Amino acid sequence: MRIVIALGGNALLPKGAKGTAEEQLSSAKQVVIQIEDMLKTNQVVLTHGNGPQVGNLLLQQQGTKEVPEMPLDVLGAMTQGQIGYFIASAISLTGLHSSTLITRVVVDQEDPAFANPTKPIGPFYETAVRPNMRMDAGSGYRLVVPSPKPVKIREHDAISALLEKGFVVIAVGGGGIPIKENGEGLEAVIDKDQATSLLANQVEAGLLVFVTSVDNVYLDFGKPTQRSISHTSIDILKKYLQSGHFAEGSMKPKVEAAIKFVESGGKKAIICSISNIKAAIDGKAGTAISK
Amino acid sequence: MRIVIALGGNALLPKGAKGTAEEQLSSAKQVVIQIEDMLKTNQVVLTHGNGPQVGNLLLQQQGTKEVPEMPLDVLGAMTQGQIGYFIASAISLTGLHSSTLITRVVVDQEDPAFANPTKPIGPFYETAVRPNMRMDAGSGYRLVVPSPKPVKIREHDAISALLEKGFVVIAVGGGGIPIKENGEGLEAVIDKDQATSLLANQVEAGLLVFVTSVDNVYLDFGKPTQRSISHTSIDILKKYLQSGHFAEGSMKPKVEAAIKFVESGGKKAIICSISNIKAAIDGKAGTAISK
Numbered sequence: 001m002r003i004v005i006a007l008g009g010n011a012l013l014p015k016g017a018k019g020t021a022e023e024q025l026s027s028a029k030q031v032v033i034q035i036e037d038m039l040k041t042n043q044v045v046l047t048h049g050n051g052p053q054v055g056n057l058l059l060q061q062q063g064t065k066e067v068p069e070m071p072l073d074v075l076g077a078m079t080q081g082q083i084g085y086f087i088a089s090a091i092s093l094t095g096l097h098s099s100t101l102i103t104r105v106v107v108d109q110e111d112p113a114f115a116n117p118t119k120p121i122g123p124f125y126e127t128a129v130r131p132n133m134r135m136d137a138g139s140g141y142r143l144v145v146p147s148p149k150p151v152k153i154r155e156h157d158a159i160s161a162l163l164e165k166g167f168v169v170i171a172v173g174g175g176g177i178p179i180k181e182n183g184e185g186l187e188a189v190i191d192k193d194q195a196t197s198l199l200a201n202q203v204e205a206g207l208l209v210f211v212t213s214v215d216n217v218y219l220d221f222g223k224p225t226q227r228s229i230s231h232t233s234i235d236i237l238k239k240y241l242q243s244g245h246f247a248e249g250s251m252k253p254k255v256e257a258a259i260k261f262v263e264s265g266g267k268k269a270i271i272c273s274i275s276n277i278k279a280a281i282d283g284k285a286g287t288a289i290s291k
Numbered sequence: 292m293r294i295v296i297a298l299g300g301n302a303l304l305p306k307g308a309k310g311t312a313e314e315q316l317s318s319a320k321q322v323v324i325q326i327e328d329m330l331k332t333n334q335v336v337l338t339h340g341n342g343p344q345v346g347n348l349l350l351q352q353q354g355t356k357e358v359p360e361m362p363l364d365v366l367g368a369m370t371q372g373q374i375g376y377f378i379a380s381a382i383s384l385t386g387l388h389s390s391t392l393i394t395r396v397v398v399d400q401e402d403p404a405f406a407n408p409t410k411p412i413g414p415f416y417e418t419a420v421r422p423n424m425r426m427d428a429g430s431g432y433r434l435v436v437p438s439p440k441p442v443k444i445r446e447h448d449a450i451s452a453l454l455e456k457g458f459v460v461i462a463v464g465g466g467g468i469p470i471k472e473n474g475e476g477l478e479a480v481i482d483k484d485q486a487t488s489l490l491a492n493q494v495e496a497g498l499l500v501f502v503t504s505v506d507n508v509y510l511d512f513g514k515p516t517q518r519s520i521s522h523t524s525i526d527i528l529k530k531y532l533q534s535g536h537f538a539e540g541s542m543k544p545k546v547e548a549a550i551k552f553v554e555s556g557g558k559k560a561i562i563c564s565i566s567n568i569k570a571a572i573d574g575k576a577g578t579a580i581s582k
Contacts, residue, residue, distance in 0.1 A: 020359040056358035057369075063354025067347035067414065068311040074373055078348075081372030082365055084393050085468060085476075092445075092474025099449040100393035102375050102461075123358065154383075158390040158458055165452040170393075177376060183383025185376075 002043040002163065004205045006196040006257075007031060009049040010213040011274050012083065019052050024083065028090035031211075034274050036094050038281065043163040045203065046087060047196040050079040050174025054189060055122015055143060072145060073177050073185030077102055080173035087170050098168040104154040105176030105195055109186060111148035119147035119189045120249065137249060146188040148178060150195040156202040163203065172199050197257035201264045207281070208261045208269040210254045215273045217255060217287035219245050229287045234259045237289060258289045267291075293334040293454065295496045297487040297548075298322060300340040301504040302565050303374065310343050315374065319381035322502075325565050327385050329572065334454040336494065337378060338487040341370040341465025345480060346413015346434060348373075363436060364468050364476030368393055371464035378461050389459040395445040396467030396486050400477060402439035410438035410480045411540065428540060437479040439469060441486040447493040454494065463490050488548035492555045498572070499552045499560040501545045506564045508546060508578040510536050520578045525550045528580060549580045558582075 011031055017023045038044065054075050061069040070078070084100030091098040117132060124140030125133065136142040153159075153172060162169045175190030193210060200208040214221075216228035219240060229240075237259055246252040251271075258269035272286025280286030302322055308314045329335065345366050352360040361369070375391030382389040408423060415431030416424065427433040444450075444463060453460045466481030484501060491499040505512075507519035510531060520531075528550055537543040542562075549560035563577025571577030 018359050021361050021365050059355055059358050060351045063357075064350055066350050066354075068309050070312050070373065074312050074376060077372040077376035078369040079372070081368040081370070081375075081393050082361065084372075085365060085368035085395070088393065088395065089470070089474045089476065092470075097448065099446065102372050102379065102391035102393070104376075104379065155390065157388065158453060158456070161452060161456040161458075162449060165449070167449055167452075179380070179383075183380045185380065 001206045002203065003038065003207045003209060004045045004047065004196060004200040004203065005035065005209045005211060006193055007046060007048040008210070008212045009051050011211050012048055012086075013052050019056050024086045025089060028086040029093065031274055032087070032090040032094060034277055037278070039091070039094065039096055039168050045159060045163065045169045045171055045199065045205070047172040047192060047199065048083050048087065048174070049192045050076065050083060050189070051121045052123070053079045053082060054174060058122060058143070071185065072187040072189065073179070076174050076177045076189065080177070083173055084170045091168055096168055097166065098170055099162045100170040101155055101158060101162070103171045103173065103176045104179045104183070105150045105172070105190055106152040106154060106181055107148040107178045107186060107188070107190065108151060109180050113146045113148040114188065117144040117146045119145050119191065121145055121189060137247070147191050148186070148188050150176065150190050150198045153195070153199045153202050154179065156199060159199070160203050172196060191253050193253045193257035194260070197261040200261050200266055206267055208258065208266055209277065209281070210258065210269070210271045211274050211277060212251070212254060212271060213273065215276050215285065217246070217251060217271050221245070221247065221251065231288045234262050234289060234291060262289060262291055292497045293494065294329065294498045294500060295336045295338065295487060295491040295494065296326065296500045296502060297484060298337060298339040299501070299503045300342050302502050303339055304343050310347050315377045316380060319377040320384065322565055323378070323381040323385060325568055328569070330382070330385065330387055330459050336450060336454065336460045336462055336490065336496070338463040338483060338490065339374050339378065339465070340483045341367065341374060341480070342412045343414070344370045344373060345465060349413060349434070362476065363478040363480065364470070367465050367468045367480065371468070374464055375461045382459055387459055388457065389461055390453045391461040392446055392449060392453070394462045394464065394467045395470045395474070396441045396463070396481055397443040397445060397472055398439040398469045398477060398479070398481065399442060400471050404437045404439040405479065408435040408437045410436050410482065412436055412480060428538070438482050439477070439479050441467065441481050441489045444486065444490045444493050445470065447490060450490070451494050463487055482544050484544045484548035485551070488552040491552050491557055497558055499549065499557055500568065500572070501549065501560070501562045502565050502568060503542070503545060503562060504564065506567050506576065508537070508542060508562050512536070512538065512542070522579045525553050525580060525582060553580060553582055
């Protein structure tokens with residue numbers, strides 16, 4: 001089966017981690033151990049976020065006036081190299097062959113997101129120490145950047161070609177590099193869940209998996225009435241969405257991206273934690289979403 | 292025909308340039324204009340150096356203590372993303388499809404280069420302002436890092452797969468990320484000419500082209516007796532090498548890499564400038580090296 005797996009920020013960089021190379025590589029190894037069997041028997045694309053890494057890189061860019069700063073699209077490309085390399089290193093230990101592809105994603109340059117930056121990146125601060133910072137999830141202030149909707153994964157045909165040849169493909173890192181139709185870069189960070197969902201449709205994946213920090217999708221998350229969802233349809237899930245069950249910037253984009261995948265022809269999406277991914281694919285854990 | 296083209300540092304970042312995104316993208320566009328016809332009628336891999344970019348990135352890493360520095364192998368991966376994206380953007384303007392592949396290169400961890408750093412990276416300084424700096428080509432002091440010999444291009448099979456599917460492949464950036472056989476990264480920068488030559492053999496290219504800042508290989512370069520070489524054999528070239536005709540860190544590694552390619556079964560290598568690359572492939576310019 002062809003499977004697209006989106007690795008959430010927490011899977012690759014635990015909360016509180018500084019983001020050292022050792023931490024990132026170690027996290028990547030933990031992830032690959034959990035999915036090794038799956039990688040060996042399926043065509044798999046791994047996608048990943050880049051929020052902490054691109055934010056860190058941006059700070060470093062601004063740390064010296066000796067050499068020029070790169071714009072955000074270029075920083076996105078650089079974090080794809082960085083994180084992709086960590087994942088590829090982890091996959092090497094299994095004996096499997098992987099390919100890390102720098103991936104561009106076409107967006108609409110008139111997307112209203114460009115006038116309204118909402119995507120938090122980089123470290124948390126106690127106060128808004130720079131312009132364009134906002135409180136993120138009650139944990140502190142973070143820099144926010146525009147996050148336009150992905151329209152087309154430019155490299156989807158190369159990804160399919162590599163899957164057919166038996167490579168584990170690492171792609172669409174950080175949601176992909178935002179470009180105009182003509183290839184020109186745009187300063188933004190695309191939501192990786194949306195971009196992954198689009199990719200899954202474009203490569204006609206049979207299954208889309210969102211790996212996150214919790215085992216399931218929950219209703220009334222964090223309340224005494226909290227309860228998990230094991231299987232659900234997109235119609236029911238849409239109602240839960242409208243009732244405000246899912247947190248912005250956290251579970252909500254995953255639920256929306258899962259619905260989009262199924263609505264666009266995908267068969268099944270799963271939301272689960274990395275430790276229950278095997279059971280989730282066997283239908284014994286996680287939250288499965290279908291038509 | 293399958294062609295591997297190594298783009299020299301000067302082709303992508305003119306001497307004296309600061310290394311801004313605009314400069315790099317503009318240079319990439321100039322390069323692609325010269326090779327557009329070739330890209331349309333051949334299977335082409337483009338490789339490139341990363342000396343200025345990886346040096347700049349290293350300085351930026353050290354510019355703030357807020358976030359952790361990445362080691363040199365990770366910085367190499369990041370510059371592959373950066374420079375590959377610039378070249379991919381330029382190729383997009385031709386309507387061709389490209390794939391930028393993060394490329395790792397196995398080296399011997401016992402390579403004596405690790406005890407003797409020789410590869411200059413980053414900006415030039417008037418004095419040795421940091422440890423491990425040396426005078427480079429009389430132009431100033433630069434940081435030097437180990438430069439081990441490439442043993443195996445880990446991603447050569449993915450590169451071949453993408454070439455067969457019609458993609459222009461951008462790979463082995465900065466000579467590739469140096470790794471041990473088990474995939475573990477090593478802090479070094481591989482010579483991109485050597486790595487490109489090895490790739491050309493591994494993907495069984497019919498032609499290997501080194502694009503540099505001069506039109507030809509010259510004997511007595513810069514002297515009143517300077518004369519260009521149009522065609523030559525590896526045996527003759529080896530004699531010139533021994534007589535010290537070619538500058539260290541400049542023409543010498545290209546000549547050595549061209550010889551290695553032909554000795555390892557390659558048919559023809561060419562050394563030329565970007566402006567005469569078309570004529571060089573037609574046998575009307577540049578320096579052609581064969582058995």
